[in-house]
Amino acid sequence: MKSNSIKTNKKVKEILSILDEMYPDEVCFLEYGCDWQLLFATILSAQCTDARVNIITRDLYKKYQSLEDFASADIEELENDVRPAGYYRAKAKHIKECAGELLKRFDGVVPKSIEELTSLPGVGRKTANVIRCHIYHEDSIVVDTHVKRISRLLGLTDTDDPVKAEFELMKIIPKDHWSRINLQMIDHGRNICISGRPKCEMCKLKVCCNNYLS
Ligand code: SF4
Missing domain, CATH: 1.10.1670.10 (Helix-hairpin-Helix base-excision DNA repair enzymes (C-terminal))
Known part of the structure; x- marks a missing residue:
């Protein structure tokens, strides 16, 4: 032993x-300007290349500039906007719900703890650890x-x-x-x-x- x-x-x-x-x-290969942009980019990156996600988010974050924009987005329009990432229905739903939860429960700030992060829609340990690692510089x-x-x-x-x-x-x-x-x-x-x-x-x-x- x-x-x-x-x-x-x-x-x-x-x-x-x-x-x-x-x-x-x-x-980090994903492009982002703030905490929630990295969170949503990571949600989009499931089964999708980071290069493709970056192409999608360049336009997405021009169109939806705040959590409020995502939370109030028309779901079909958002699905269409993220369609090239694959699994677009689930991803659009998670992003919209996540934006709402962040506003409602976390004052619009992406939380730090693994428990709080994984309580968000569509956020598993992988996505949570990306946030902890790149936003909060926690060893993960x-x-x-x-x-x-x-x-x-x-x-x-x-x-x-x-x-x-x-x-x-x-x-x-x-x-x-x-x-x-x-x-x-x-x-x-x-x-x-x-x-x-x-x-x-x-x-x-x-x-x-x-x-x-x-
Ligand atoms: S299988 Fe092992 S040796 Fe081969 S490329 Fe991967 S890490 Fe390197």
């Missing part, structure tokens, strides 16, 4: 150090599709459940790395560890990747 833990710590350290070397300056691990997939390949977790993965990763990754591991793995997943066709030969992580070494 003890030697496993030492081996795991060593391996985690190695992975994090390689990620820092490969991706030293990661920033955002487990999106890239983090879940690459963590499994590397052998950092073996679960397919994003919430379980978040808690497992929190146990083994030092807190000061929590917030950047998501951005680093997104970059890695987009450019090297591409789903279904990973470029393992050019990946610096291959020296400690379970998938490559097995």
Whole structure:
């Protein structure tokens, strides 16, 4: 048990150090000007690329400039405005309801705690952690599709459940790395560890990747 833990710590350290070397300056890929804009952009980003979300929100935030605008939006018009993001009915509904809840319960300010954030319509732990990480600069691990997939390949977790993965990763990754591991793995997943066709030969992580070494 003890030697496993030492081996795991060593391996985690190695992975994090390689990620820092490969991706030293990661920033949030979603464009936003204020807290609720990042919240709604993150809601839109489910099953949609950040690049597409950015295209959508550039027009969306010109048309709807306040929470009041979203809360009073005509739902069919809003659905049409977010249609390119996919799942547009659910996303429009969540954004409109979220705007209303923020005004009613939080004086128009996106809350900080995970409990309050996940009490908002359409906000799960992933979205809540994006807000905690980028708005409040709280150490948080955002487990999106890239983090879940690459963590499994590397052998950092073996679960397919994003919430379980978040808690497992929190146990083994030092807190000061929590917030950047998501951005680093997104970059890695987009450019090297591409789903279904990973470029393992050019990946610096291959020296400690379970998938490559097995
Ligand atoms: S070695 Fe291959 S599978 Fe492992 S992280 Fe790199 S690209 Fe992904």
